[in-house]
Amino acid sequence: MPTPPSPTSKEKKSCQILDAGHLFQIDIARGYLLISLPVGILMLLLVRWLWRQWLIAKRDAGQCMARVLLVGSPASVAQIGPELQAQRSFGYLVVGACVPGARIGSRVEGSSIDVLGGLDDIQRVLAETGADTVAITSSDDLPPEKVKQISWSLEAGRQHLVLAPSIADIAGPRIQMRPVSGLPLMHVETPRFSLGQRFGKRMTDLVLTGIGVIVISPLLMLALLVKFTSPGPVLFRQTRIGYRGHEFTMLKFRSMVVDAEERLSELQEQRNTGAIDLDAGNSVMFKMKNDPRVTSAGRFMRRFSLDELPQLFNVLGGSMSLVGPRPPLPSEVEQYADHVHRRFLVKPGITGLWQVSGRSKLSWEETVRLDLSYVENWSLAGDVTILVKTAKAVLTPGDTAH
Known part of the structure; x- marks a missing residue:
């Protein structure tokens, strides 16, 4: 009679696991799931936390930051700019502002943000500062067509446009964006005290x-x-x-x-x-x-x-x-x-x-x-x-x- 082939190491390991499962009367599939699911979730949370701490450390050192150019009225820039500068962990580095009617080289009143130009100087300021994000802080002096022109002038994939509403101190779960006929409407839920x-x-x-x-x-x-x-x-x-x-x-x-x-x-x-x-x-x-x-x-x-x-x-x-x-x-x-x-x-x-x-x-x-x-x-x-x-x-x- 021909000699049966010797079992491979993988087959030996499978037999050992089955023997152990039979000996301790454990359903391997269910036991593995009961262990791997909570351990996997904990490991996922741990890895995400470690990545977050790494990113915060990088941002504290001035790295991995979006270089932001603020565009809007002096009052709106003075309100939103310090909030973005409050913590580096937010990931925004304000490089300056383009304010209509303000003197270039001055500072926005009530803040430490320099005025680098007006509404017609955005492209020049972006090139000089290396900013990759334009944040519109108010639309009082910016008609819809002007905002469109700013977005069209940005380099696709590298430069970004951010619209900052005047409302503040609203938690994320209360905010919903609902596009209606091409208009990005922001719905803010009223606070509930049920x-x-x-x-x-x-x-x-x-x-x-x-x-x-x-x-x-x-x-x-x-x-x-x-x-x-x-x-x-x-x-x-x-x-x-x-x-x-x-x-x-x-x-x-x-x-x-x-x-x-x-x-x-x-x-x-x-x-x-x-x-x-x-x-x-x-x-x-x-x-x-x-x-x-x-x-x-x-x-x-x-x-x-x-x-x-x-x-x-x-x-x-x-x-x-x-x-x-x-x-x-x-x-x-x-x-x-x-x-x-x-x-x-x-x-x-x-x-x-x-x-x-x-x-x-x-x-x-x-x-x-x-x-x-x-x-x-x-x-x-x-x-x-x-x-x-x-x-x-x-x-x-x-x-x-x-």
Whole structure:
């Protein structure tokens, strides 16, 4: 009889896998799927994250950037230009602007952007600067035919045209582009505050706050530090304005001397007369980097935001949320413009966009913009992102917590 052929190494491996599957009673196909699917998803997310970090590092070094020439009115260039320059990770490098009627060589008022020409100089400026993107910031002085001419003059495949609408602080999911008869119409969904959204946010607050109170309970011993380092009560209670404009009592560990509120008017008067330099806060919110009313223990607690831990009980009581706009003082609300009252459509938060975006260094206009942006674009995923950034800021505090 002829000798049967010896099995190949591949056949041996297949037999071993089948024997192992039979021995442990595992369905190889299903087991492989159960393992490979989650592992594959995690690896995909990891690779995408690594590529993103690589790209951010490149852009921080000035590479892999789109060189942008802004075209529009001075006001629109001054509004959109700084936003594009705010973070290199956006991938836009503003090289200058073409502004109708402006003097070449000057700067756009309210920005650091140089005026390189007018509407008829776009091609020359593109060639001189090597810009590969033209961003139309406003169409007041640009009829549709002129915008078409600009797009036709760009080099196909290398140069690009971007149209920047005047509306800002709108999250991506609320925007839809719908071409109608050749017109690219942008539809912006109005913000919704449904009962289901409020219920989900409330349940998230209760669960995370309950866990947080248990985890950080040892830190509540800070009450002893407050008690033994300065005379007065442990907790500081202050009236703030919350959801729908209703007043509530906000809790904090006392970080200032007992008569801090009485001394505030004196400090405000000194600020108004120029006797002291206000190195933090803004025109509405009073903050000082080296406030003389802050106790030694209070300075430590404020650096790591530990004085705000009792606000977790405000969250449990329902007057606050973990994430939301800053709860203002009644005296601050008296100075609000009408549109600023939109921040009362949601509950105030222990942390929020303004806290993780600069805090005491922000101007009043920037603070309002961030709070209103949160109100308009709230999402559970956004809350989680803010909480993660807050944890990072607490563990590695900079010089914005006063």
